[in-house]
Amino acid sequence: MLGGRGILVTRPRAQAGELAVAIVAHGGDPVLFPTIAIDPIADPAPAQSLFARLGEFDHAIFVSANAVQFGLSLASAPWPDRVSAIAVGPATAQALARASIPRVLTPVVRFDSEGVLALDTLQQLQGRRVLIVRGVGGRDLLEHTLEERGAVVDIAEVYSRHHPREAAGPLIRRWRAGNIHAVICTASEAARNLHASLATDLDLLKQAPVFVPHARIAAMVRALYQTDVIETATGDSAIVRAMERFFAKVQD
Structure with a gap:
């Protein structure tokens, strides 16, 4: 205790x-x-446009529970069956499960960008499309590594952070x-x-x-x-x- x-x-x-x-x-x-403090993105239009075309992607990676909360609030249609949802860790996976997103993939050991990049489904990505859902100014490791593996990557920035002081x-x-x-x-x-x-x-x-x-x-x-x-x-x-x-x- x-x-x-x-x-x-x-x-x-x-x-x-x-x-x-x-x-x-x-x-x-x-x-x-x-x-x-976490706030919705000031201009949601770019992210809304990406979520409107969610069915064009092969994978959607959510980097946090905040990404799930604010990202899915911008989605106007049900989750497409062809898109695999990937969560960076258990809390993010739980947020996706609460939103009834099926078949969520999660790293087994490391719950970070490196853990996501170790997933088998993200090794051969030539011609695949990947959506990364994150906050403003997130790490670029996912984006750059997935592009090096042949993926076409889009970023949906759906929330911002500030120091509440x-x-x-x-x-x-x-x-x-x-x-x-x-x-x-x-x-x-x-x-x-x-x-x-x-x-x-x-x-x-x-x-x-x-x-x-x-x-x-x-x-x-x-x-x-x-x-x-x-x-x-x-x-x-x-x-x-x-x-x-x-x-x-x-x-x-």
Whole structure:
């Protein structure tokens, strides 16, 4: 159990609920301080045009649950049978399943662009058409690698991210009082924005371990925060279990 420890959650507020519930269920005290806000794309017309022609594609890759939510909201017709839906990870796959999208493919081990690129169905792509559904300014690795394999790739940008810049004073006071014991960052941008929010109190970041679900995020946080970083498996339950193991060792 987490023993009443304060756990800072940096996810967008609308997406922090399930993780907060899991923290409470394991005896922790979630502290919500969203450092990313998600908005619909300002001009949806280009993405709407691509979704109107969805039946022309062989594969549609969704890079996040946000991509599913905002992307499918732009679709005006049922999902075409010929198009295979590919999710970058379990949360994205669950979002597609809730939308009744059939036969969703998901990486087996790595839940990231590299994991998607390892799927058998994406190895021989000469003449195939692929739609990537993502936020503004996403990684280009998928696009470039799929094109190198012969695919014709289109990008549907369906949401944008920004730093909400919530007042950090209450968080800083709580942290100074010794009531923040761990930080969860599930995106590199969330970690960078937390660093920006604490611009005059960066010493706080050295006082609590940071739990992250990916090696790329871990490397960035180690360099930026100079604190203990614990890489976990993907998913809320895996993050909470990793925190329990960490604090059990600390107690020992």
